[in-house]
Amino acid sequence: MLASDDDILREAQSWRETGRAVAVATVVSTWGSAPRPVGSHLVIDGEGLFLGSVSGGCVEGDVVAEAIDVIADGAPRLLEFGVADATAWRAGLSCGGHIRVLVERLD
Amino acid sequence: MRLADLALLNAEYDARRAVALVTDLPAKDKKSSTQRVVRAADVEDDPLGGIIAEHLRAGRSGTLEHDGREVFIAVRVPPVRLLLVGAVHISQALAPMAAMLGLDVTVLDPRTAFADPKRFPNVPLLPAWPDDALPAYALDAFTAVALLTHEPRIDDQALVAALRAPCFYIGALGSRKTHARRCERMAEQGFAQGDLDRIHAPIGLDIAAVSPAEIAVSVLAQIVAARRRKPMRAAACLGA
Known part of the structure; x- marks a missing residue:
């Protein structure tokens, strides 16, 4: 049920322990037909390598870009994506859902 | 973080x-x-x-x-496990369906003719008595137990262990009459009515299931409800 996300958090720990810069992105709320449930993770390293998903693939690019900034300044960010968002055409959810994603640096 | x-x-x-x-x-x-x-x-x-x-x-x-x-x-939370006591026909349908739901399934049966890998390809088997195998298996709050052997000698050992553990689901196959006798035996072992109320029996939601696969669906639906529903609504829905 939760195996893949659990593996992702284990991987995040091992990335950090081997000295890589790491950000963890987590779906904190969804509205409408969001593709990934609350609690889903995407982990990103300083090189932009990532594992897991917070959507069906539609917003991962933007989350990874934000994660690079979070890794740089250490301040967590709460991102919103959805059809009502101004960025919808660029990074919207084709399914018509709305999600919020917390991105934080692993310190 | x-x-x-x-x-x-x-x-x-x-x-x-x-x-x-x-x-x-x-x-x-x-x-x-x-x-x-x-x-x-x-x-x-x-x-x-x-x-x-x-x-x-x-x-x-x-x-x-x-x-x-x-x-x-x-x-x-840890992966949810399902222990099937009885390597019976219903378990052969239950095991693959439970795996699709993401449950870690184990089948226990001391009768080695039943607990045969040829009958249960790719399913972890415990060909042992519950009293011998369950201490190592370690029943916990993220484990569901389904008693399916129709053999009190086997089922009862597993039931005692399940009632002493915080398993989130305990289901037992058998008629109401069979279950009444089962409850009498458990009461003799010192279990109170509150303990016995944890047992879902006859096992499964009442969807008039007939075939082993249909019974498997009714059992799995009951397990999902026990896991996901809020306690008040669960009591109303499960009729335990």
Whole structure:
């Protein structure tokens, strides 16, 4: 049920322990037909390598870009994506859902 | 997120204990948030204890408002296991269906002619008596137990162990009459009515299932409800 996300958090720990810069992105709320449930993770390293998903693939690019900034300044960010968002055409959810994603640096 | 917190989340997971990461989400104009790890054993000491406990029980993450701030409760719970007692025809249908639901299935039966890998390809088998195998298997709050042998000598050993453990689901195959006799035997072992009320019997939701596969569907639906529904509604729905 939760195996893949659990593996992702284990991987995040091992990335950090081997000295890589790491950000963890987590779906904190969804509205409408969001593709990934609350609690889903995407982990990103300083090189932009990532594992897991917070959507069906539609917003991962933007989350990874934000994660690079979070890794740089250490301040967590709460991102919103959805059809009502101004960025919808660029990074919207084709399914018509709305999600919020917390991105934080692993310190 | 602190690395030490993440390490604790992973360690609790490996020990098959539920744990929550509670985050005060950053407000729109502020770039900060605070975070704490709450282990299942410490949940009562937390200001949001009751809410966190319910999230842990249901294995569900979510947000809520508290003191004018938005709080995110991320739960990390161990993989849910299903122990099938009885390597019987129903178990042959149940095992692959349960795997599709993401349950870690194990089949126990001391009768080696039943607990045969040819009958259960790719399913972990315990060809042993419950009294011998269950101490190592370690029944816990994230384990469901289905008693399916129709053999009190086998089922009862597993039932005693399940009633002594915090298993979130216990189901037992057999008619109401069979179950009444089962309850008498358990009462003789010292179990109270409250313990016996935990047993779902006859097993499965009443969908008039006939075939082994249909019975498997009814059992799995009951397990999903026991896991996911809120306790009040579960009582009404499960009719346990």
